[in-house]
Amino acid sequence: MSLRHALLGLLAQGPASGYDLLKIFEISLANVWPATQSQVYAELTRLADAGLVTVASEGPRGRKEYAVSDAGLAELRHWVTEVPPTRVSRSDMLLRVFFLGQLDTDQARGYLRHLAEGAAERHEQLKQLIKVVTEGDDDLSVHGRLVLEWGLRLSTAQREWAEWAEREIQRDFDRNTPPAAQ
């Protein structure tokens, strides 16, 4: 039920329409909680039905501007402070690592090298992004920067780990394939 809270959190910054919110999702929340158009409109309707947001004003082209209600703000704060964050998140990347034994050593090392390269690329992208976002002192920018810093640290850790794992696999291979057998 986090899409609900993502929407409440964005609306806590100021009133917005579904269309506005979608654009915000595409830029600032895309890497943390992606959402589709269908989903956003449907959830806004549900939030309004539940009284957590209200339709503050209606504009041209059927535009509906939503504003968070007191109940909505309370729900948001409750979620942030009281609801324990999800323990595990599924990772198909790590699942593949479990099954690397199904490949030959070169392919397995290739997969890990690819992970390292991907992490390095993401790191560079985030470095660019952080330059662009550095201006702005609204709440979302301030805390968005904390999230970006996590992205930087995560991509660094992943690159280093993948490089380590690649060496580790090579080491295992060398140990099980003594020089005489080469």
Place this chain on the structure above:
Amino acid sequence: MSLRHALLGLLAQGPASGYDLLKIFEISLANVWPATQSQVYAELTRLADAGLVTVASEGPRGRKEYAVSDAGLAELRHWVTEVPPTRVSRSDMLLRVFFLGQLDTDQARGYLRHLAEGAAERHEQLKQLIKVVTEGDDDLSVHGRLVLEWGLRLSTAQREWAEWAEREIQRDFDRNTPPAAQ
């Protein structure tokens, strides 16, 4: 569709029943790709229908032992090597960080401290787990150790980041609340 590949990967290690596979999920894959009982049995039926696994033998109590077919092995290898890993994974933990502006400074720092503590706990748990799993030289153990190492690095990075973010928030607070105002 990764549950399907998780099952193929486990069956590539040797034939097993749905019941067996479930126990494996509960121990070794619990932190990477959790699966429920309903899900496993249903997916095994689908895999058999698709010809990716076969019922190798039937035992007492309606037990069905599944074995991966050649087509299944091919599908598994294709998935590991050719299908690009998922880019983003949703994180309600980071989503909360975005909305920390809705709390007062103490609460926000509390959330981050809590994250740091949680990461430290997970790190300790993994250190225990790695001791237990260190014996065993089958494929799953070898590559499972790579995954565990990632868990260790991830939990360390998260603890350090959360501690850094907590200080960062304090710094912001001090900057916006000059001594004269205290």
Place this chain on the structure above:
DNA sequence: ACGGACATGTAATCGGTTACATGATTAC
């Protein structure tokens, strides 16, 4: 006048979760 952006909605499908339901075998 027309194209692009603005703006909202519905329906089908899929993967995952929870709960329900049932029964056989084995160890004590």
Place this chain on the structure above:
DNA sequence: GTAATCATGTAACCGATTACATGTCCGT
């Protein structure tokens, strides 16, 4: 005999994805 474990299955529901569908306003 009986409790624990082994063993499989179904059904309802929920959140997310994809595709379809429709219409309006604004700038040039």
